[in-house]
Amino acid sequence: MRVGTGWDIHRLVEGRPLRIGGVTIESDKGALGHSDGDVLLHALIDALLGACALGDIGKHFPPDDENLKGIDSTILLNRVLPLLEGYEIVNIDCTVILEKIRLAPYIDRIRESIASLLSLDISSVSVKAKSAEMMMMEVGTGDALIAQAAVLIEEKDSKEDLYWV
């Protein structure tokens, strides 16, 4: 088994859509970014790459790559999944830290979205939302948001090996 963690932060500005975990969230502000700014999928991608010691999202998708401008982050996640060859994802646990936007009504949709993107059962995908309690500078004032992700991956067939030992 191997573990990976990911972390990301994006500024929130008017005139941008807000995407979290592949789900569009109703909000006056959206995440600024070279891609669609999906902070949760970016943290998740970093966690998956980290679990395989394959660097980070910036190494695989350089922010100056014009082809990636405005790209849907679900496409980025789909491009990362083949790199996990030989491993399967056991479970994922994520936290989104943001102010003013209530994520509670969207949590299960975000879990379903990530579960579907990763071909996992929804019981293996945990998504939590947390307020910054008006601290943490821009996050506390609702002008930025943060996501953290942890992932456990397991070598395929490792369970079968155990049965034969």
Ligand code: MG
């Ligand atoms: Mg990002």
